[in-house]
Amino acid sequence: MTQSPLSVLIVEDEYLIAMDLEQELADRGFVTIGPAGSLQDALGLLESEEVHLAVLDMHLKASDSFPLARRLTERGVPFLFLSGNDASALAPDLKFARVLPKPVDYDVLEAELRDLLPG
């Protein structure tokens, strides 16, 4: 039985962290999309790529990533936040979202990502 690999959209404005996430998730068998460093880039990728899951930094250079989180919610794409802030910094309508603190243990991140999927 074969399973097509899961694709993860990575949104992170710190270049070093973004590259590291990309590498680690690729090593763990995910197809990575991005990393996007801005809200604009991320929204563009969401249109052009098939996204199964998403990892979002909460605060990007010019904005927060909440508009993207709302778009993902509308589309039924599961996501989690990776942030230096805790859940109290979330917009009220996004309180349901999972927030993992930085720096993250990649094994935990992988497990949390797989938990987001139904079944």
Add this chain to the structure above:
Amino acid sequence: MAALALPDNCVSTSCSDGLRALEQTFQAAPIGIAHVGADGSWLRVNQQVCDMLGYEADELMALTFQDLTHPADLHTDVGLANQVLNGEIDRYRLEKRYFHKDGHIIWANLTVAAVRDARGRFVHFISVLEDISEVRQAHIALAETEERLRRVLNSVVAYIAVLSTDGAILLVNDPALTVAGLSREEVLGEPLWETYWFSQSEESKARVRDAVTRAALGERSRFDVDVMVKDGTTRTIDFKLVPNHDEAGNVHEIIASGVDVTERKRGEEHREMLLRELSHRVKNTLATVQAMANHTMRNTGDFERFQAAYKGRLSAIARCHDLLVATDHVSVDIRNLVTSQVRPYTRGDGKTLVLEGKPLVLTGEAAHAFGLVLHELTTNAAKYGALSNQTGQVKIAWDKVRDETGDWVEINWTEAGGPPVAPPAQTGFGSALIRKSLSHAMGGSASVSYAETGLSARFRLPLHAAL
């Protein structure tokens, strides 16, 4: 006119008994009594008058009342006495000042009437003097106390009002009026919550009204509330209501006071914001350090090479951080940034590094990102390029440029005089960082060329990365 009739059998003996009794009354009366002549001379005084003014009776006989009257009261007193003398009035009463023999002032309540003979001719004045110095003193002391309290009330930093039990303003201090540009007349008698101070929201009106109602029932309360001040902005006050009880234990008025805590509140909010910001930065820095370790690990085969590369990169992050802390955490002069990242790797003869450019200040984020790029360029030059021999030179030039794509800060890194250069066979973490990190989230770009004479690189950051 009613008159007491003397009994018919009044003979000299009984009359003289009567006179003796009158004389005793005159002397023993617990109030000063004097007979005074038309010219104001003392004719007869009782002991009370002597005690009051400090003279012996015979000393007084040589003086007039004018001699002992305070100049400020003299005109009134003499004028009234003349009216009695002329029959214009029967009597007068006056609160006046005398000089005691030792010089101090005596306040007296003076009542004067005239004694006339059967034909109505003036005989002498009869003056009754009551010493009211103590009462006067108490009045003055009370007035002074009131004046002092008024000054205290108007000098404190607090806003203070006294309210009736239904919330009407009975008294208000100057600071409360001044801060809102109100006059006393505008607010006296108005319910506190209906005034300009609380006009900015129905919520605070209702809250104050409710608190006053509870204060009238004896309950104290204290809370922060926003008030309007004169330029239409609001300030936050620490507001307190205290019921004042009368002797029977009933609330008869309410003391309202407030202290401006706007700055304190702002300070608290600012501190919380800074703490959140700091925590966010620290976690991000840790994540960056973790990522840097992972990258370095993937690109170096053994622990010794990892240690050397990682130590260099960690110091590069630390140097960026030092510069940010040394300024205000939001900006870094590009000359300082370049110097701090590159100088540690130069020969120290002052000729290795050439810097060209007008003063230019980068934002903290741009400085952090570009600082790491500079570190990777520098370590590459130290290994293979212009910083690896005794003749090489690195020139770093920066300027603001404009073309059809927009406004940019352009930075050129040019190496010369090093060993001959060939493009690397494979690209590692360092060269990926040099080429991609500025475009990732900064909106910048990078291009690197490997001419045989030396590596050169051109970077562009959007102008908003500079201040």
